[in-house]
Amino acid sequence: MKKHIIGNWKMNGMQSHLTEIQKIDEIAALFDNIMTGLCVPATLIYSAHKDKKAVIIGAQDCHQSKEGAHTGCLSAAMVKEAGAKMVILGHSERRQDQGENSRLVSQKADAAIDNNITPIICVGESLAQRESGQAEKIVSEQLLASLPSNKPQKMIIAYEPIWAIGTGKIPQMEEVREIHEVIFRLLTQKYGDAANDYPILYGGSMNGENASELLKLAHVDGGLVGGASLTADKFAPILKAAS
Numbered sequence: 001m002k003k004h005i006i007g008n009w010k011m012n013g014m015q016s017h018l019t020e021i022q023k024i025d026e027i028a029a030l031f032d033n034i035m036t037g038l039c040v041p042a043t044l045i046y047s048a049h050k051d052k053k054a055v056i057i058g059a060q061d062c063h064q065s066k067e068g069a070h071t072g073c074l075s076a077a078m079v080k081e082a083g084a085k086m087v088i089l090g091h092s093e094r095r096q097d098q099g100e101n102s103r104l105v106s107q108k109a110d111a112a113i114d115n116n117i118t119p120i121i122c123v124g125e126s127l128a129q130r131e132s133g134q135a136e137k138i139v140s141e142q143l144l145a146s147l148p149s150n151k152p153q154k155m156i157i158a159y160e161p162i163w164a165i166g167t168g169k170i171p172q173m174e175e176v177r178e179i180h181e182v183i184f185r186l187l188t189q190k191y192g193d194a195a196n197d198y199p200i201l202y203g204g205s206m207n208g209e210n211a212s213e214l215l216k217l218a219h220v221d222g223g224l225v226g227g228a229s230l231t232a233d234k235f236a237p238i239l240k241a242a243s
């Protein structure tokens with residue numbers, strides 16, 4: 001499977017940053033052995049996806065319903081029409097800020113799949129959970145409850161320890177390897193051989209320095225990258241490490 005390197009721009013990015021996306025696209029085109037993605041704010045999806053050579057544009061959320069009285073929300077069909085080919089779901093920031101639970105994430109994954117958008121389902125433990133030895137249990141429970149109702153054709157899982165997001169801290173390599181193995185095992189139990197087609201990404205302070213060690217680990221099929229995806233200068237070394 002190709003390594004998947006997907007940027008998460010979170011609530012960053014104005015029209016003036018489209019030139020940076022253009023630069024990232026040009027660099028991504030040099031690495032045709034990598035699937036490079038960028039999940040941008042909804043306001044940028046349309047302009048960002050136009051005329052891109054290599055980078056695949058994604059959204060950062062979608063609503064679970066098809067349409068209706070949900071002021072301020074965007075349906076999967078809407079982000080798809082704007083140009084998104086994938087959508088981040090259940091990011092820990094949304095689980096925390098918007099109180100999203102795994103059942104809702106699963107419903108959103110169904111909505112994404114119904115609209116032919118690849119869900120990127122995020123799971124990860126807090127520092128307290130890691131320190132009390134519960135990381136594996138928490139991630140397993142979150143994962144199983146966040147998966148879509150039916151076997152999807154395309155799906156991406158991102159393991160993102162909450163305490164590693166935006167902090168500059170990352171787990172021990174062995175800890176990352178263990179959790180990715182658990183995720184792969186659960187996916188295999190549920191989906192059989194199809195599990196081989198679902199990339200499992202690591203996310204949390206990935207950068208040009210730690211990427212190659214992380215990406216060498218078994219079942220680490222790529223990275224979900226926040227801060228280091230905001231500029232081509234910081235993102236390029238991660239693509240290089242993955243290639």
Ligand code: PEP
Nearest residue numbers: 165166203204205226227
């Ligand atoms: C993220 O928010 O998905 C993320 C991994 O952020 P960062 O790389 O900045 O830790």
